Amino acid sequence: MATVIDKAKREGLEARDAQRARSSRRYLGLLTGAAVVTFLLIVGIIGTILIKGLPSINWAFLSDLPREGMTAGGIWPMIRGSLLLMFGTMLVVLPVGVLGGIYMAEYAGESRFVGLIRSSLVSLAATPSIVYGLFGLAVFVLAWKLGTSLMAGWLTLALFSLPVVIITTESAIRAVPESLVEGGLALGLSKGQTIRKIVLPNAASGIATGIVLSTGRAAGEAPPILLTAGIYYSTGQLEMNLETLRKPVANLPYHLAEGYRQGGVIPESIIWGTCVVLMGLVLLINLGAILVRARSRARSLQS
Amino acid sequence: MNNGTPLEDYVISARNLRAFYGNQEALKGVGCQVAGRRVTSLIGPSGCGKSTFLRCLNRMNDRIPGFRIDGDLRIMGADPYAKGADLMKLRRQVGMVFQKPNPFPMTIFENVAIGPKLHYGLKGSELEGVVEEALKEAALWGEVRDVLTKSGLSLSGGQQQRLCIARMLAVRPEVLLMDEPCSALDPISTAKIEELIVALKERHTLLVVTHNLQQAERISDYTAFFMFGELVEYGQSTQLFGSPVKSETQDYVSGRFG
Numbered sequence: 001m002a003t004v005i006d007k008a009k010r011e012g013l014e015a016r017d018a019q020r021a022r023s024s025r026r027y028l029g030l031l032t033g034a035a036v037v038t039f040l041l042i043v044g045i046i047g048t049i050l051i052k053g054l055p056s057i058n059w060a061f062l063s064d065l066p067r068e069g070m071t072a073g074g075i076w077p078m079i080r081g082s083l084l085l086m087f088g089t090m091l092v093v094l095p096v097g098v099l100g101g102i103y104m105a106e107y108a109g110e111s112r113f114v115g116l117i118r119s120s121l122v123s124l125a126a127t128p129s130i131v132y133g134l135f136g137l138a139v140f141v142l143a144w145k146l147g148t149s150l151m152a153g154w155l156t157l158a159l160f161s162l163p164v165v166i167i168t169t170e171s172a173i174r175a176v177p178e179s180l181v182e183g184g185l186a187l188g189l190s191k192g193q194t195i196r197k198i199v200l201p202n203a204a205s206g207i208a209t210g211i212v213l214s215t216g217r218a219a220g221e222a223p224p225i226l227l228t229a230g231i232y233y234s235t236g237q238l239e240m241n242l243e244t245l246r247k248p249v250a251n252l253p254y255h256l257a258e259g260y261r262q263g264g265v266i267p268e269s270i271i272w273g274t275c276v277v278l279m280g281l282v283l284l285i286n287l288g289a290i291l292v293r294a295r296s297r298a299r300s301l302q303s
Numbered sequence: 304m305n306n307g308t309p310l311e312d313y314v315i316s317a318r319n320l321r322a323f324y325g326n327q328e329a330l331k332g333v334g335c336q337v338a339g340r341r342v343t344s345l346i347g348p349s350g351c352g353k354s355t356f357l358r359c360l361n362r363m364n365d366r367i368p369g370f371r372i373d374g375d376l377r378i379m380g381a382d383p384y385a386k387g388a389d390l391m392k393l394r395r396q397v398g399m400v401f402q403k404p405n406p407f408p409m410t411i412f413e414n415v416a417i418g419p420k421l422h423y424g425l426k427g428s429e430l431e432g433v434v435e436e437a438l439k440e441a442a443l444w445g446e447v448r449d450v451l452t453k454s455g456l457s458l459s460g461g462q463q464q465r466l467c468i469a470r471m472l473a474v475r476p477e478v479l480l481m482d483e484p485c486s487a488l489d490p491i492s493t494a495k496i497e498e499l500i501v502a503l504k505e506r507h508t509l510l511v512v513t514h515n516l517q518q519a520e521r522i523s524d525y526t527a528f529f530m531f532g533e534l535v536e537y538g539q540s541t542q543l544f545g546s547p548v549k550s551e552t553q554d555y556v557s558g559r560f561g
Contacts, residue, residue: 183470188418189421201408
């Protein structure tokens, strides 16, 4: 292989090397620029919200009931409502989404029909949430006669989160190395045993992350609950019983949307404060997801 | 369970065995009889069908879409592909170790315990006994007895492979299939596995796919040479390596191609 590369060729090569280095630098510049723009946007948005909203945050704001026709006092009923909505949504999404994801990954196979279902799931995951709101209104609120209620909100938000949960569950399961699956089957475990004992424990963190993130996102969505579960003028009564399920519930995104729409009646400080609380809530949820991930990763590699 | 009674001479017998991936014929009528309590090596160039043959024996090929099989195959007298054949029982009788060690991401103990626990419902001291025995049989006990609660992934590559062997042995299989069990390992780990393979034939029938001809010569009583989906030559290793009958075998074992 010791062919002689003549001088002309070598010089051409050097020129090309220099050009390649220049174009590398250009791309690096573009990438850095894009990163800076993104970063500034995020900092701008979060910064604005924090600057305008943080001053309203204090214990009373978080724990008190609203007063004087919502123009004063705290937002505890809305926080509680959002938590209730999220909790119930998770309750519905967990079994249905996880079982659906397992089915899609392990049992559905690859027929044309399954392909159709898969692309439908992807489309549903990208469907604007107001569509889910209208569907919930038509089906849960009106046809099932649940009325504007916590239960209708749960079902609507669950529908909204399901596609993402199914898709993330399926991909978490598919990400489990084939070698582990083969190892289980080669031991004579049944398919079900292999899924339960080997696949699911290895996919658990991915599945949990998907559930937490998508319910967290659902918690911040106003349109689905606008039409199915939301109420603005909270009476402030907070007792919890079975009746609570049939009643509409105040919550953070709705409070924001409605408070803003009232145009000037509601003090800005309350609106920005609500913004901070909602953002904080979603951040907390995401932190939870990150923790789940980190812990299970550490567990699987622990010595 | 393996109770140590003498087995019939031939544990596996294949007649005109053909296997297809879709339209591609991977085994073109293979016939052979594998002796019990012996080590048989399967050698041949990549894509020759040796792994396909191995994976027919515990029906691991079932997972591949478009795979089908034709011809006659008996394992301990039973047809594994018969209608209504018990796949899980087959895989309990015919264990498999893979090219890349694949311990489950759980503790060393759990890795070995999972089979006997799920199959035979063992628990407590009985389960511990089986785990210890399997680890001893796999020549790993001394290295892991004090770290049984550590993750299986914390072991070295060679130890992981022996853990996988222990995991398989804990289910008490008769036939052990090994698909290039040393190709991901360093020479010292390889030597340990080879030693283990020879020791295991006292109680098991082993089939080992390998690309390492010296290894095949060292460890196996019989060797099968595959090429282009056909079983070219099959016989005692000393004979196959020493004075092969077919010219293709001669070329392959003398390193002229492959």
